[in-house]
Amino acid sequence: MRYVYIIQSILKTDKRYIGLAYDVERRLKEHNTGKSIHTNKHKPWKIIAQFGFADEQKAFDFERYLKHGSGHAFAKRHFW
Numbered sequence: 771m772r773y774v775y776i777i778q779s780i781l782k783t784d785k786r787y788i789g790l791a792y793d794v795e796r797r798l799k800e801h802n803t804g805k806s807i808h809t810n811k812h813k814p815w816k817i818i819a820q821f822g823f824a825d826e827q828k829a830f831d832f833e834r835y836l837k838h839g840s841g842h843a844f845a846k847r848h849f850w
Contacts, residue, residue: 772829
């Protein structure tokens with residue numbers, strides 16, 4: 771399974787990140803220990819949502835959708 775996940779900073783709730791991982795819990799630990807340059811300034815993080823896909827291409831497509839245009843508006847409307 772491949773997962774698309776949405777995390778939100780606990781201290782700065784306006785900071786969010788959308789990512790892709792095989793193991794979301796392990797990836798969250800990496801975000802919270804500063805191993806990601808994109809999220810290390812706003813740690814700690816919590817998981818807002820995660821979506822599992824058996825088809826890896828569909829996971830990539832959904833992540834891309836959430837990060838752009840109408841998908842970004844969809845995520846904003848439904849998750850924060």
